[in-house]
Amino acid sequence: MDFAFTEGEERFRAELRAFLAKTVPSGDPPEDFAAEFEYMREFQRAMYEGGWVGIHWPAAFGGRDATPMEQAIFAEEMGRARAPQLVNRVGINNVGPTLIHFGTEEQKRRYLPGILSAEEIWCQLYSEPDAGSDLASLRTRAELDGDSYVVTGQKVWTSYAVQARWAILLARTDRTAKKHRGISYLIVDMEADGIDIRPLRQLTGASEFNEVFLDRVRVPRTNVIGAENEGWQIAQVTLAHERGANYAIKEQTLARIALDELLSEASSSGAALEPGLRQELARLHIETEIMRFMNLAMLSKVGRGITPGLETSLVKQFWSDLSQAIGEASVQALGPHGILLRGSRHVRGAGRFAQRMLFSRASTIAGGTAEIQRNIIAQRLLGLPRS
Numbered sequence: 001m002d003f004a005f006t007e008g009e010e011r012f013r014a015e016l017r018a019f020l021a022k023t024v025p026s027g028d029p030p031e032d033f034a035a036e037f038e039y040m041r042e043f044q045r046a047m048y049e050g051g052w053v054g055i056h057w058p059a060a061f062g063g064r065d066a067t068p069m070e071q072a073i074f075a076e077e078m079g080r081a082r083a084p085q086l087v088n089r090v091g092i093n094n095v096g097p098t099l100i101h102f103g104t105e106e107q108k109r110r111y112l113p114g115i116l117s118a119e120e121i122w123c124q125l126y127s128e129p130d131a132g133s134d135l136a137s138l139r140t141r142a143e144l145d146g147d148s149y150v151v152t153g154q155k156v157w158t159s160y161a162v163q164a165r166w167a168i169l170l171a172r173t174d175r176t177a178k179k180h181r182g183i184s185y186l187i188v189d190m191e192a193d194g195i196d197i198r199p200l201r202q203l204t205g206a207s208e209f210n211e212v213f214l215d216r217v218r219v220p221r222t223n224v225i226g227a228e229n230e231g232w233q234i235a236q237v238t239l240a241h242e243r244g245a246n247y248a249i250k251e252q253t254l255a256r257i258a259l260d261e262l263l264s265e266a267s268s269s270g271a272a273l274e275p276g277l278r279q280e281l282a283r284l285h286i287e288t289e290i291m292r293f294m295n296l297a298m299l300s301k302v303g304r305g306i307t308p309g310l311e312t313s314l315v316k317q318f319w320s321d322l323s324q325a326i327g328e329a330s331v332q333a334l335g336p337h338g339i340l341l342r343g344s345r346h347v348r349g350a351g352r353f354a355q356r357m358l359f360s361r362a363s364t365i366a367g368g369t370a371e372i373q374r375n376i377i378a379q380r381l382l383g384l385p386r387s
C-alpha cells in the first residue's frame with residue numbers, strides 16, 4: 001500500500017495549513033462550558049467562510065467533494081494546528097449525510113446551510129433510559145393527528161441538547177409492528193412546546209449531556225426523513241456515518257493534539273526524564289501512529305469504493321483504549337497538578353489534562369460500547385461462537 005500523497009494532495013495540504021495558520025485562535029479556550037461552546041461555534045463559522053466545513057459533503061451542498069485522502073490530510077492538519085473541534089459535529093457527520101441521502105429537496109434547502117455555518121446546532125435524540133446498545137427497544141411514540149405527529153417519551157445522554165436548534169429523533173409510529181419496524185425518523189424543533197431539557201452534570205463538571213422529556217410535542221408530518229415506519233434503516237445509515245471514517249479521523253486528531261500537549265508539558269516540567277513515564281510516552285506515540293495508519297488503510301478502502309466493515313469496530317476499540325491511556329499518562333506526568341480541574345488556582349494547561357482523563361471514561365461507551373465492539377470482533381472477525 002502506498003501512503004505517499006500526490007502533488008494535488010500536497011497542494012490541498014498547503015492551502016489548508018495556510019488557512020489554519022491565520023484562523024486557529026491562539027491561547028486557551030474559555031473555561032466556562034457555555035463560553036467555550038460559543039468560542040468553538042465562532043471557529044466553525046470562520047472555517048465555514050473559508051469553505052473548510054463538511055469537506056466530505058458533495059460540492060452541490062456546500063462541501064468540497066473531498067477524497068478520503070484529503071479527509072486524512074484535514075485530520076492531520078487540524079491536529080498539527082491544535083485547532084478546536086467543529087462544534088456542530090452531529091449536524092456535519094450525522095444529519096447532513098443522512099439528509100443528502102434521504103431528505104426531500106425542501107429539507108436539504110432548509111437545513112443544510114445552517115449546519116455548515118453553525119448557525120443552527122443539531123442534537124441526536126436516539127438513546128432512552130432502556131434503549132442504548134439495544135436501540136430498537138425505544139419506546140418514545142409519535143402518533144399521527146391531522147398533519148402532524150404528536151410525540152411523547154424520554155431521551156437521555158443527548159449531547160448539546162441545550163444549544164441545539166434542531167434534533168433528529170427516532171420514535172415508534174406503529175406499535176403493532178415488530179421491534180425493528182414501525183420506527184420513524186423525525187426532525188424536531190427543539191424550541192417547540194412540550195420539550196423539557198434537563199442538563200446532566202458530568203464528572204468533568206461540565207453539562208454536555210442532557211435528559212430530554214417530550215410531552216405531546218407537535219411535529220409536522222413534512223418533518224419525516226424518508227418513508228414513514230422505515231426509520232430504522234435510515235438510522236443505520238446515520239450510525240454508519242457517525243462511527244465511520246470521519247469519526248475515526250476526528251478522534252485521531254484529538255489523540256494527536258492530546259499527546260503533543262502532554263509531550264511538551266512532560267518535557268518542560270522534567271517529568272519526561274522519569275524512566276517509566278518516558279517508556280509510556282514512547283508507547284503512546286507508537287499507538288497514535290498505528291491509529292493513523294489504521295485510518296489511512298480504512299480511507300484507502302473508501303477511496304476504492306469499498307464500505308469499511310469490521311475495521312470500524314477495530315479502530316473504535318483501539319482509539320478508546322488509546323484515549324484512556326493518554327488521559328491517564330497526562331495526569332501521571334503532571335503529578336499533583338494533574339488532578340486539578342478548570343477553575344483551580346494552580347491548574348496547568350487550563351485544566352485540559354484532568355478533563356481529558358475524566359472524559360476519556362466515556363470513550364468505551366459512546367458510539368457503541370467496548371463490550372459490543374469486542375463481541376463483534378470475536379464473532380465476525382475471529383469466527384468465535386456466539387455467547
Ligand SMILES: Cc1cc2nc3c(=O)[nH]c(=O)nc-3n(C[C@H](O)[C@H](O)[C@H](O)COP(=O)(O)OP(=O)(O)OC[C@H]3O[C@@H](n4cnc5c(N)ncnc54)[C@H](O)[C@@H]3O)c2cc1C
Pocket residue numbers: 123124125126127128129131132133134156157158159362363365366367368369370371372375
Ligand atoms: C460521550 C457520549 C455521547 C453520547 N451522545 C449521545 C447523543 O448525542 N444522543 C444519543 O441518543 N445518545 C448519546 N449517547 C448515548 C450512547 O449512545 C449510549 O450510552 C450507548 O448506546 C450505550 O447505551 P447505554 O448507556 O444505555 O448502556 P447499555 O446499553 O445499557 O449497556 C450497559 C452495559 O452493558 C453492556 N452490554 C449491553 N448489551 C450487551 C451485550 N449484548 N453484550 C455484552 N455487553 C452488553 C454494555 O457494554 C455496557 O457496559 C452518548 C454517550 C456518550 C458516552
